[in-house]
Amino acid sequence: MQAYLGIDIGSVSINIVVLSGAGDVITGLYLRTKGRPIEVIQDGLKIIHESLTPQIKIAGVGSTGSGRYLAGVMVGADVIKNEITAHAVAASMIAPDVQTVFEIGGQDSKIIILREGIVTDFAMNTVCAAGTGSFLDQQASRLNIPITQFGSLALESESPVRIAGRCTVFAESDMIHKQQMGHRIQDIIYGLCEALVRNYLNNVGKGKEILPPIIFQGGVAANLGIKSAFEKALGLPVLVPEYYNLMGAIGAARLAQEENSINGTTKFKGFEITSLPYRTGSFECNGCSNVCEIVEIYEKEIIIGRWGSRCAKWDTI
Amino acid sequence: MPKVTFPRMGESWRAFKILLEDLGNEVVVPPRPSKRTLDLGVRHSPEFACFPLKILMGTYLEAIEMGADTIVTTGGVGPCRAGEYAMLHHKIIKDLGHDLKMIVFEPPRLYPVNFIKNIYALNKARVSIKGIIDHIKRGWRKLQALDNAEKLSHIIRPRENNSGTTTRVYRKVLDWIDQANTTQQIIEAEASALEALHNVPHEPARPVLKVGIVGEIYVLLEPASNLEIEETLGDLGVEVERSMFLTGWTRDNTWSETTHCLTVKEAAAPYLPELVGGHGRDSIGNTILYAKRGFDGIIQLAPFTCIPEIVARTILPRVSKEYEIPILTFFLDEQTGKTGMTTRLEAFTDLMRRKKNIHAARISLTG
Incomplete structure (x- = not known):
């Protein structure tokens, strides 16, 4: 087969x-x-x-x-x-009529707008990593909560607190402030989920027409708190596909x-x-003032790939 | 003899160099912005200032190391802080202990006296008025030759048979134009440059995507500040047309440079009737003109925190929807990693290609 x-x-x-x-x-x-x-x-x-x-x-x-x-x-x-x-x-395979894809991974987040199966618009986070998996990971380990339980804990919240979501530095100091005031951990976590969703919709989703069906994928889609915060903010159902982290x-x-x-x-x-043995090497090209860092990959001591230069000088192997 | 330098914007330095030399100045050619330029610029600029201020700060400091003692630059009117940058640069440079003269050109139509005074200050060779006019004309002609070669490279690159040939030939022909001194030589060099580019093995009939580039002037004109986006798009098989060239700038507001009987200003008016400073209104107007001309997409380039372009950015989704044209915005700052940009450009190219194919299929079905 x-x-x-x-x-x-x-x-x-x-x-x-x-x-x-x-x-x-x-x-x-x-x-x-x-x-x-x-x-x-x-x-x-x-x-x-x-x-x-x-x-x-x-x-x-x-x-x-x-x-x-x-x-x-x-x-x-x-x-x-x-x-x-x-x-x-991948999203079109799961739901051929999908119109919006939210994808949040480790370092970046993106929104993809499709109409009649064709991508018509997209955006990626540009200036801030707030709301991506790495930040959630970091906060989970700070609170000593396994990341796998982060989302379900958020759902236990009764009255989420407001956390600033614009920037991870603001978010973290706000969270610490709220925790020291005595708020329940569940409320803080759900507050963080809401803040991240707010930031995502305002930053990555800015100016985009978000229409259902909405598919939410990427590693962060495992987080039930974020999914729920999306549904609450948009008033629309958000689907998480079975293989959300393999899309x-x-x-x-x-x-x-x-x-x-x-x-x-x-x-x-x-x-x-x-x-096979692989190894990489790197060097600085001094051909011009850019001083590009060139990376090479060797397979059995033979160069099979080279990148990192801003011109085509090193492209030929 | 004063040692003069000026902001570097693409290849235009070749024209400014000849003009300033003719007037009797020694010219320190500003070096191409590099990592070191960025480091210097970022270290000596206010954190919240935009990228052009920082990159120019670095360029000036590098030129000073090379012996420059005079900077010739432009001012500006309207609500964009770049109009104040010359003064700010001057203050920072003085604080760093350099004794330096700053000559700032304001728009000559609004400030004719400033223009005459500045030219007088730069006229070390005591050239006659007629001579000055001739020198300006010749420098201008060189600028046009440089722009024409660049425009042609944008058309040939996406159609080339072997990736990288156009860029190689383009770099070579720039030197030909650079070495031309008299108007006659400039015209000849331009003709050979265009011919050499036409002779790059390419497929003229290849269907390519067309993208219009709009945005803030500095990041548009200096490839080192936009991660060579035009070259990258060309390599992806996309023909680019940039909305701004130094030689196009003066013609922008006249009737002869209009498309569909609309000036950039008129095209933008239904969306943005006000001058918001910088090139915010031009970004919107040019987007509309490109859409009317049937382009496949628009890319907006803006320095991070640039207010005029942020205003344009918030209006562009409506233009995109009403004219059914995809728009991608890049906010540029000191990042030198190109992966993020390449990823977005590849995805944008996929998007435009699929849209075009579907459109073509629909036409053939109904057709």
């Missing part, structure tokens, strides 16, 4: 899925990037390979996320796509399938790459 591999290399997590031709998730994996994307991609693919039955043949590979070029050269991707398109494609990878796999239907072949190097 033909299947398609999708890899989403985010700042915080690396997600890998194998998608059937019909669009079903055969297997999926969510791993922490831990600042070591190469090792995690190799480990992840090893696990995926072991879980696949021998009949399954990878007919195409797509990569997305901020590390998409790295993953792309490592595994031999047929399509290397930005995460906005990948997320929109980027699902989209990448579907795009690989589309590519395969045009080309008929794949550049996939096979699961052998999980045992």
Whole structure:
């Protein structure tokens, strides 16, 4: 059976899925990037390979996320796509009539507006990381609450307190102030969820026409408090898909399938790459005043990829 | 002999250099903004000021290290703080212990005396009035040649057969124009430059997306401040047309430069009848003109915290909806990581391409 591999290399997590031709998730994996994307991609693919039955043949590979070029050269991707398109494609698979996608991940958040299956507008957070997964993680560990319980605890709130959401520094000092005044932790957490949603709608969602169906995906979609705060703020139901944290990878796999239907072949190097030695190196190019930091990736001591320059000087390998 | 420098905006320095040299000044060419420029500029500027102030601060300090003792720059009228930047830069530079002369040009139509005084101050070679006019004309001609080469590069780049060729040829032809001294030489250099660009192996009939670029003048004109967005778009197969060129600026308010019998001001009037300073109104007006000309999308470039562009940004969603044209805004600051911008540009290109394909399919169905 033909299947398609999708890899989403985010700042915080690396997600890998194998998608059937019909669009079903055969297997999926969510791993922490831990600042070591190469090792995690190799480990992840090893696990995926072991879980696949021998009949399954990878007919195409797509990569997305901020590390998409790295993953792309490592595994031999047929399509290397930005995460906005990948997320929109995945959301359309789940709900073909979707009109709004909220995606909140580790380091960034985005909104995608679709009409009749076509992306008509999108935005990403530009100037502040408030409201992204990393900030929630940080607050959860400050309060010594496992991030997995953060959302359900928020739902126990009876009268949420108001927290400033414009900036993480303001939010944190406001939270500490409220906690020292004696407010219940549940009320503070739900207050934080509301603040983050307010910030998201005002900043990322600014000027966008938010129409249902709304799909909420990305790692933060696991947080029931944020989902509930979205529904309360918008007065509309918000759907969290089953594979909410794998949507980027699902989209990448579907795009690989589309590519395969045009080309008929794949550049996939096979699961052998999980045992190949990879290493990266970097240097500063002194060709001009930009002094770009060039990163190189080696597979078995052979350069397979190079990026980081502002001109095309180092593009040829 | 005074050692003169000036703000760097794209390739225009090549024209200002020849003009100032003709008037008998030694010119310190402002270096291309680099990480060091940013570091210097950020360290010596108020934190809340916008990016152009900081990057120019850094450029001036670098030029001073290279021996500059006079800065020639522009002032400005209207409610944009950039009009005060010359004074602020001067004060900061003096506080840092540099003795420096600042020559500030205000719009000559409003301040003719200022213009004459400044020209007089710069006229070290005691050139006659006729001579000055000739020199200005020649500098202007060089500026036009530089702009024309750049405009053509925007058309060729998305259609090139081998990625990177246009940029390489463009860099080379800039030097040809740079080395031309007489008007005759400038015209010849321009002709060879345009010919060389036309000779870049490319596919003239390739269907490409067209994007109009609007926004604040400095981040529009200096590629180092906008992460070379035009080059990046060209490499993605997008033809760009920038709403602002130094040589276009004076023609903007006249009838000859209009599209659909509308000036930029008139086009913007239903949405923004007021001057909000900077180029806020131009951003809206140009967006409408591009939409009327059938462009596939608009990109707005603005320095972070730029009030005129923030005003425009809040109005643009309505323009986008009414003219059915996608608009993407970038607020630029000192970030040098290009990944975020590339991701958004790729997604925007996907969006425009899908929209165009659907539109084409609809036409062929109904057609």
